[in-house]
Amino acid sequence: MDFPEKFDLAIVGAGILGLACALAAARRKLKVVVIERDTRPRKASIRNFGFITVTGQDREDVWSRARRSRDVWREVATKAGILIVQTGQWVAAQRPEAAAVLEAFMRTDMADGCELLTGTEARQRCPDLQTSGLQAVLWSPHELRVESREAIPLLADWLALDHGVTFLWETAAHSVAPAHIDTSRGPIPTGATIVCPGDDLVSLYPDRLARAGIGHCVLQMLRLESPGFRLPGTVLSDLSLIRYGGFSTLPEADLLRRRLESEQSELIQHGIHLIVAQGADGSLVVGDSHHYDAAGFASERIYALLLNEYAAVIGHPPPPVRERWSGSYAVANNRVLLIEEPAPNVRLVLVTSGIGASTGFAIGEEVINGLFH
Ligand SMILES: Cc1cc2nc3c(=O)[nH]c(=O)nc-3n(C[C@H](O)[C@H](O)[C@H](O)COP(=O)(O)OP(=O)(O)OC[C@H]3O[C@@H](n4cnc5c(N)ncnc54)[C@H](O)[C@@H]3O)c2cc1C
Structure with a gap:
């Protein structure tokens, strides 16, 4: 050529x-x-x-870049015919220690525009999510999903x-x-x-x-059929609060980390934290796990752990699985x-x-x- x-x-x-x-x-x-x-x-x-995530991103390197990128996504989406399929983030705290992390986060400037809901307020706002043990929910309006x-x-x-x-x-x-x-x-x-x-x-x-020192991180993902209702935003749970730097570096995260290490050690060992994102057709993208030396063979055990966590956080049995896949990105x-x-x-x-x-x-x-x- x-x-x-x-x-x-x-x-x-x-x-x-x-x-x-x-x-x-x-x-x-x-x-x-x-x-x-x-x-x-x-x-x-x-x-x-x-998932264009803003709230909870690490302040030092990520948060301001995420806000700028979200603005460009929003601008470009209109021009390029890209559908924004979901907005906002709903971090559902199931443990008092997780609620304490959210309360501490709300005292930072990074919580600007976010709301902290009690479990009762959250259930009133989104009755479809049926977890009875919900302690608190952080609602952030800043996220987009394509x-x-x-x-x-x-x-x-x-x-x-x-x-x-x-x-x-x-x-x-x-x-x-x-x-x-x-x-x-x-x-x-x-x-x-x-x-x-x-x-x-x-x-x-x-x-x-x-x-x-760059290596690979391999992640397992699922797409579930529509649950028959709309999620209030992309849903995260307690495990995300010890993973995203904006939450995990707060002193209050130490207690949560210790409790999760004793109660959810297998999920932590596989780098699992729950993200449930919804598409325009109602289907749900559910993930993810993180492995740093994996050969790329998808493990059914990891899918089972993800689906169990889905049921605990959303309060319904998971809908049928439509797709399974893995992906990888560079890590240091x-x-x-x-x-x-x-x-x-x-x-x-x-x-x-x-x-x-x-x-x-x-x-x-x-x-x-x-x-x-
Ligand atoms: C399962 C999963 C979930 C994720 N979730 C999120 C999330 O929720 N939010 C978030 O912000 N990020 C998320 N990420 C991370 C995000 O997807 C990556 O950080 C991002 O896509 C990396 O983009 P990239 O362009 O650098 O790499 P890639 O998308 O890998 O693109 C690199 C491209 O370069 C091409 N290429 C490489 N070498 C050559 C060559 N020599 N000649 C020609 N072509 C070449 C490859 O074919 C490829 O198309 C996730 C990633 C995965 C895998």
Whole structure:
């Protein structure tokens, strides 16, 4: 394939991070090409909950990026024809220790716009959720949910049609040189390159990624048939309060952690925390577990633990399972984001935590601002 014209920017990877970089670059009127090995986005960015989480995110690295990204999602959704299928988050505390974490959270500035409901108030507001032991509920209006498997392809189509971004599907990037990028379709001339490989840690810069200690996290997910009612928002439970940094770093989380470690040790061992997100057709995406050395074989035991937790938190037996799948993303122990400059005008960018859907647009803007100041 011949490319007579030079692109200003080549982006490797058409996941949310690559597309977010493409959007930020296209808004600066740069000539952009996205190089993607698959026929369409197929990796983490379409296998997640599509849950743009704001409340409960770690203050340091994530919270402000999540708020900015949520705003971009909202703006882009209208233009790209992406349906916002759910808004808000409903954190259901089943234990007094979990309610104490929510009360402490409400005293922080990150609770702006949130409400803390008693169990009785929560049941009045959403009688369909029938747990009798509900201690308190944190209602946050700040979240959005999209159906990722539809939203990400729509985003790519819109970038191509409305912003003139060129997409080379079924094209693998082999190496990055100063003025071009070598691909399975030949060299592509470019002034700058951003590599957003997701959890492909071997094709480009493998030594650099190994030195940075990047690994994989594998998650198991389910889609259930509609329960016959609408959830008040995406539902989380006590386990999420020891996982999301905005909650888990509060001193009150220590007591909850200890109680959960004694009562739910198997779930904790599998990195399970419950998220139940609802689609436009009423179906429920339920997850997730976290394994860092898994070969990718899905375990029925983990699905059973997830479904038990669903029943305890929602107060109904789970509807039939429609789909099961797993996904994986890149992880590092000590950071949520890796941005490196392996050569002048080249950036290597990985989200190294399960937050790329929630933070991708803000990261894309930061990377483009750093590369084209
Ligand atoms: C099950 C699951 C649940 C999740 N839940 C949430 C959530 O609730 N909220 C949230 O914010 N985040 C969530 N995440 C995390 C989020 O999905 C990821 O952080 C995000 O999708 C990463 O985006 P990415 O673009 O970096 O990677 P990817 O989506 O993996 O995209 C990388 C792309 O690069 C391509 N590629 C790689 N190397 C090459 C090459 N050499 N040449 C050509 N193409 C290449 C790949 O084919 C791939 O399409 C979840 C993830 C999973 C798996």
